Amino acid sequence: MSATETRSMLDLLNGFVVQLREAGLPVSLTENLDAMDAVQHIPIEDREAFKYALGATLIKNQAHWRSFETVFEVYFSLRGPEYKLANADGESSELDDLWREMQDASQEGDGRGGAGSLDALTPEEIAHLLMQALMQGDQALMKALARQAVQRFAGMEPGRPVGGTYYLYRTLRNLDLDGMLAKMADAANHGQESDAGRLEQRLEREEFEHRITEFKAEVEAEIRRRLVADRGAEAMAKTLRKPLPEDVEFMHASREEMVSLRKALQPLTRKLAARLARKRKHGRKGPLDFRNTVRHSLSYGGVPAEPKFKYPRPAKPELMVVADISGSVAAFARFTLMLVYAISNQFSKVRSFVFIDGIDEVTDYFKATEDITEAIHRVNTEADVVWVDGHSDYGHAFEVFWERYGKDISPKTTVLLLGDARNNYHASQSWVIKEMRMKARHVYWLNPEPKSYWNTGDSIVGEYGNFTDGVYECRNLRQLEGFVEKLA
Amino acid sequence: MASELLNRFESVQQVRDGLRDINYLADDGIAGVAYLADRLGKPVLVEGPAGTGKTQLAKSVAEFTGARLIRLQCYEGMDESKALFEWNYKKQLLRIQADKASDSWTDIHDDIFSDEFLLTRPLLEAITADDPVVLLIDEVDRVEVETEALLLEILSEYQVSIPELGTIEAKQIPLVFLTSNNTRELSEALKRRCLFLHVDYPSMEREREIVLAKVPGVTESLAEQIARVVRSIRSLDLKKAPSVSETLDWARTLLLLNIETIDETVAKETLHILLKYQTDIAKAAKDLSVDE
Numbered sequence: 001m002s003a004t005e006t007r008s009m010l011d012l013l014n015g016f017v018v019q020l021r022e023a024g025l026p027v028s029l030t031e032n033l034d035a036m037d038a039v040q041h042i043p044i045e046d047r048e049a050f051k052y053a054l055g056a057t058l059i060k061n062q063a064h065w066r067s068f069e070t071v072f073e074v075y076f077s078l079r080g081p082e083y084k085l086a087n088a089d090g091e092s093s094e095l096d097d098l099w100r101e102m103q104d105a106s107q108e109g110d111g112r113g114g115a116g117s118l119d120a121l122t123p124e125e126i127a128h129l130l131m132q133a134l135m136q137g138d139q140a141l142m143k144a145l146a147r148q149a150v151q152r153f154a155g156m157e158p159g160r161p162v163g164g165t166y167y168l169y170r171t172l173r174n175l176d177l178d179g180m181l182a183k184m185a186d187a188a189n190h191g192q193e194s195d196a197g198r199l200e201q202r203l204e205r206e207e208f209e210h211r212i213t214e215f216k217a218e219v220e221a222e223i224r225r226r227l228v229a230d231r232g233a234e235a236m237a238k239t240l241r242k243p244l245p246e247d248v249e250f251m252h253a254s255r256e257e258m259v260s261l262r263k264a265l266q267p268l269t270r271k272l273a274a275r276l277a278r279k280r281k282h283g284r285k286g287p288l289d290f291r292n293t294v295r296h297s298l299s300y301g302g303v304p305a306e307p308k309f310k311y312p313r314p315a316k317p318e319l320m321v322v323a324d325i326s327g328s329v330a331a332f333a334r335f336t337l338m339l340v341y342a343i344s345n346q347f348s349k350v351r352s353f354v355f356i357d358g359i360d361e362v363t364d365y366f367k368a369t370e371d372i373t374e375a376i377h378r379v380n381t382e383a384d385v386v387w388v389d390g391h392s393d394y395g396h397a398f399e400v401f402w403e404r405y406g407k408d409i410s411p412k413t414t415v416l417l418l419g420d421a422r423n424n425y426h427a428s429q430s431w432v433i434k435e436m437r438m439k440a441r442h443v444y445w446l447n448p449e450p451k452s453y454w455n456t457g458d459s460i461v462g463e464y465g466n467f468t469d470g471v472y473e474c475r476n477l478r479q480l481e482g483f484v485e486k487l488a
Numbered sequence: 489m490a491s492e493l494l495n496r497f498e499s500v501q502q503v504r505d506g507l508r509d510i511n512y513l514a515d516d517g518i519a520g521v522a523y524l525a526d527r528l529g530k531p532v533l534v535e536g537p538a539g540t541g542k543t544q545l546a547k548s549v550a551e552f553t554g555a556r557l558i559r560l561q562c563y564e565g566m567d568e569s570k571a572l573f574e575w576n577y578k579k580q581l582l583r584i585q586a587d588k589a590s591d592s593w594t595d596i597h598d599d600i601f602s603d604e605f606l607l608t609r610p611l612l613e614a615i616t617a618d619d620p621v622v623l624l625i626d627e628v629d630r631v632e633v634e635t636e637a638l639l640l641e642i643l644s645e646y647q648v649s650i651p652e653l654g655t656i657e658a659k660q661i662p663l664v665f666l667t668s669n670n671t672r673e674l675s676e677a678l679k680r681r682c683l684f685l686h687v688d689y690p691s692m693e694r695e696r697e698i699v700l701a702k703v704p705g706v707t708e709s710l711a712e713q714i715a716r717v718v719r720s721i722r723s724l725d726l727k728k729a730p731s732v733s734e735t736l737d738w739a740r741t742l743l744l745l746n747i748e749t750i751d752e753t754v755a756k757e758t759l760h761i762l763l764k765y766q767t768d769i770a771k772a773a774k775d776l777s778v779d780e
Contacts, residue, residue, distance in 0.1 A: 028676075028680055030680055031680060034528065034530070034683075037528055038524050038527075038528060041523075041524060041527040041528070042500075042520075042524075046500075048516045048520075049500055049516065049520045052516060052517045052520040052521060053520060053524055055517075055684075056517075056520070056521045056524060056532075056683040056684050056685060057524075057683060057684075059684060060533075060679040060680070060682075060684045061679075061684075062535060062536075062670075062686045065686065198752060199717075199750065199751055199752045199755060199776065200713075200751075202720070202776075203713070203716040203717065203720060206716070206719070206720055206723075207716065210692075210719075262725075267670060270671055271670070271671055271672050271673065274671040274672055275672055299578065300577065300578065300581065301581060303581075305577065369767070371767050371771070373725060
């Protein structure tokens with residue numbers, strides 16, 4: 001690489017790192033230098049290799065990979081001739097050429113479907129062609145069709161302040177992919193003899209679904225490319241920024257975010273359990289273990305060269321979880337219950353109760369099955385939590401809890417209260433919490449609302465909080481994990 | 489840095505072809521990172537679910553480059569005497585007791601802290617080796633955070649400091665692979681020194697290739713079916729999704745049973761090879777039989 005080219009490459013990479021940092025990904029200085037080092041060894045035309053080289057040096061956590069990929073796609077998006085770098089001087093235009101070369105190389109393969117001739121087709125013919133491409137898994141044709149579909153159906157206009165999702169929706173609505181899936185399944189069954197087993201049919205269908213997902217991703221990428229060309233990479237990177245799974249707020253998570261949250265929860269509980277088990281074992285050293293020391297001294301000719309110690313085994317706490325599962329905070333309760341049960345071997349006993357305006361014990365649901373997801377499902381459908389009208393009434397729920405289960409609270413018990421304490425202006429009955437705290441080891445309150453909303457409107461978390469050992473804000477997985485680690 | 493970088497590989501493509509020849513099918517990311525590791529002289533941290541070929545990658549690279557594989561299996565409570573080096577106390581004790589009368593204290597003192605009484609452990613061995621080596625530090629997430637610090641010197645400088653002897657520098661920079669099952673977050677210091685590679689479950693096409701390469705005698709269509717069923721099972725919400733090694737076990741089983749096409753009954757009867765939890769097996773069996 002020539003000196004000027006190296007310089008402009010350096011500038012380009014620096015800009016990229018700034019974008020990554022703004023997206024919340026931690027990139028240290030040494031990692032930045034490594035990336036610079038790495039790209040020297042990679043042939044620049046090879047876009048995939050280039051991406052992996054940057055990924056291997058800059059990203060050190062798999063959870064960050066998706067964010068990295070998005071930023072990469074946008075920042076190093078294929079830059080069309082109508083788009084020039086804003087601060088275009090001699091060097092960067094040279095760089096532009098470089099990118100354009102890459103882009104041409106990568107498009108050569110795709111163009112085979114005859115992108116030009118696609119313009120003349122009717123929508124029906126397009127749909128037919130797409131179905132064929134999907135059924136045969138013809139990648140090149142699928143790409144060409146994605147481009148064509150966006151051009152035809154998305155109705156993109158320069159400078160229009162509309163998000164990419166809008167264009168995506170418009171494009172997909174015109175293609176009717178769900179209908180196409182059914183048609184494809186039919187066609188596949190007619191094509192073969194019908195003795196193909198049900199398993200085979202099902203696998204076939206999954207294969208089609210997979211291809212359709214791929215096609216959607218291609219359409220999305222195409223829209224993004226065009227938006228970048230229109231608005232510039234920096235502006236786009238901002239709008240496409242997605243929070244990392246552990247930072248997604250429970251109360252405002254979209255359906256898609258919920259899925260990623262659930263995926264993030266599993267490795268998290270595994271890590272938490274491993275960490276807690278280790279903490280328990282290696283927390284402190286106890287007194288000298290005389291027997292063990294003497295036994296080991298034998299191999300040193302009776303010299304006690306290696307002293308051995310006893311490890312204390314602290315008692316595990318008992319846990320009672322009392323969770324509000326009314327609409328607004330249901331997701332939060334679900335994740336907390338999942339997390340607590342996933343590490344339930346860290347507690348000597350876990351009992352759980354759910355309420356809206358009535359309260360019910362759900363411990364047995366979790367005992368009956370090993371599958372936490374199923375248990376949560378039963379909690380949501382079977383638990384008897386409605387007393388009058390199905391609006392949160394913390395006061396009544398706590399009162400009944402105290403009446404029925406209060407006697408089971410012992411000095412070993414830690415009570416966790418989950419909810420936003422929005423009581424719909426009912427009586428608070430906060431004396432229950434006060435009594436609870438006298439009997440229990442600890443009482444904590446976890447609130448999924450941001451701190452600034454506490455005690456506004458009908459939230460009376462302050463009144464309850466006075467009687468607990470602490471009220472904690474748990475808006476996302478990160479905060480929840482931090483609290484649970486402290487607890488066990 | 490003390491020693492020269494060895495350019496073992498010429499291009500990414502060469503790495504990939506070489507690994508393919510010994511039946512390790514690398515994807516773009518794997519081959520690219522292995523190539524970079526050699527060029528930059530940096531260790532590779534390989535992370536991913538169990539049974540996706542992380543350890544196998546190090547073994548295959550060793551085989552491909554004709555290097556000796558030195559393996560350090562990490563475990564809880566591992567310390568420097570098991571990872572780096574240890575003085576052979578028992579031998580030292582014997583040496584002192586053997587001729588108490590003859591030697592002066594200074595002689596003995598110099599003598600018992602020499603190479604003869606040094607037990608090399610994997611890390612030191614990898615550094616002092618004359619022949620080409622690949623160092624595999626397996627399941628590094630099992631050691632405590634404090635123990636990780638042991639690795640830092642060797643990973644960034646390729647040297648080991650022994651208080652009594654001084655610093656031992658590497659004669660050649662070995663390829664280093666660290667694997668992690670991600671049971672805990674590794675320290676920033678460790679991650680910063682490494683290239684990061686995430687090895688996930690392979691795509692359907694790659695898995696089919698792997699089955700074909702690793703299980704001799706399997707037919708194309710059976711391999712295709714196997715890969716499809718496994719992908720379908722992985723998409724369920726399971727405690728432990730089937731790993732590549734379990735896929736291979738399953739393929740071998742089907743072959744032994746002389747099964748050429750998988751139907752529902754066969755799949756259900758052999759599920760226990762793919763899945764190791766009763767709840768998972770029940771769930772998958774239920775899912776396979778329900779046909780919406």
